[in-house]
Amino acid sequence: MxxxxxxxxxxxxxxxxxxxxxxxxxxxxxxxxxxxxxxxxxxxxxxxxxxxxxxxxxxxxxxxxxxxxxxxxxxxxxxxxxxxxxxxxxxxxxxxxxxxxxxxxxYVEGELLSGFLERQPGQRLHYFEALHLIYAIVCGLQVIHGLGEYHGDLHDGNIFVKRVGVKYQVKLIDAIDWRDSPRANIKKDICDLVRVLYDLVGGQRYYAKMPAQIKEICCGLKTSVINRKFKDAASLKTYLENAIW
Ligand SMILES: Nc1ncnc2c1ncn2[C@@H]1O[C@H](COP(=O)(O)OP(=O)(O)O)[C@@H](O)[C@H]1O
Ligand SMILES: [Mg+2]
Incomplete structure (x- = not known):
């Protein structure tokens, strides 16, 4: 059977x-x-x-x-x-x-971000490494947003991750068509990605200790502030590429 x-x-x-x-x-x-x-x-x-x-x-x-x-x-x-x-x-x-x-x-070989993070010491990444991972995702999202499209369900259970050389290789699964405003969904993708970063660096427990560059992106998870600052993946990518340490 x-x-x-x-x-x-x-x-x-x-x-x-x-x-x-x-x-x-x-x-x-x-x-x-x-x-x-x-x-x-x-x-x-x-x-x-x-x-x-x-x-x-x-x-x-x-x-x-x-x-x-x-x-x-x-x-x-x-x-x-x-x-x-x-x-x-x-x-x-x-x-x-x-x-x-x-x-x-x-078929995607590798590991979901949720499992990958679970294996890290303290279940978190150093903020600089977390930014590298977010950068790999934002590069993919930039192409999607550039087409006027969105992922629609971005979280650690829909992101496959693999370290390749000195970079992260990511694959996104489970994209959803919500049949409503692409603009609103693009904004939601950015907020979801910022949430992934916040969780990667240790969430609420470690947020206060994060450097300004991380707080500039996470904006205390205030969606209106995030969306005002980063209108789509391209603008977040530009920020990541130019942040001064
Ligand atoms: N293309 C794929 N390659 C490898 N594993 C996959 C793939 N698509 C889904 N999976 C596995 O199946 C799980 C559920 O798939 P997903 O498409 O996210 O469905 P759901 O709507 O149930 O979240 C994923 O978390 C992942 O472990
Ligand atoms: Mg899923």
Whole structure:
């Protein structure tokens, strides 16, 4: 049997070795679960290439059906950003008599920022290292914001991170199309990124001890002040590149 519970009450729980997509893909392992669906490491059988497959829970509501399409279209729009996962295709599968859709995208090797931070001494980074990491994210966001687009759900569970040479390499997953004002969502991306920086340097407990350059960015987490100072990723990137120590 390919799944645990035909009523899908406990999610899909696909087993290793299950083949789907008219023989094209095989499940290797479970990567993660959330409210929208489940994500699996998948092998493209003809090529042996690893992909991530995100299976969306079935729903009769139009908004959820549209969300799969919106998700794919959004990833396509921002495909030139190398920090965002690349969309490949989508497949329809029947599970427990219900039609569900899955998105096949690039598989990201590495570690989520949440786990990476957990492994650091004191679960925090030196502020200068944190800025390097934020800089890698802001470079990706700059491309997305430059297209009038946004990520929409930026937090440490949607950011993959890897140290490569003297730099951080990041990959952003789980971009969301909220179907409302891009302008407002661009502002929210900046506030979310500032929040990531605040948490990376140790959060409330260490904030008072941070140098002025960090406080100039975090602005005590006051969203109106952050948005007045940094209108999008490009302006935050300019600040990071020119801060004098
Ligand atoms: N492309 C991917 N490559 C590797 N792991 C992934 C990928 N996409 C998702 N995951 C894993 O699955 C988890 C849930 O995926 P995500 O798209 O963030 O869904 P949710 O909407 O549930 O947050 C992630 O936290 C991550 O561990
Ligand atoms: Mg997520």
């Amino acid at each position: 390919a799944y645990k519970d035909k009523n899908l009450r406990n999610g899909f729980g696909f087993e290793e070795g299950w083949v789907f997509g008219t023989g094209k893909y095989m499940i290797r392992s479970h990567l993660g679960s959330g409210v929208e669906g489940e994500v699996y490491l998948t092998e493209e059988l003809d090529t042996g290439i690893e992909r991530a497959a995100k299976f969306f829970f079935p729903s009769n509501t139009l908004s959820v059906k549209n969300s799969v399409k919106n998700h794919a279209q959004k990833l396509y729009k921002i495909r030139n950003c190398s920090e965002i996962i690349q969309y490949h295709t989508h497949e329809k599968v029947t599970v427990g008599g219900q039609k569900i859709t899955c998105l096949i995208s690039e």
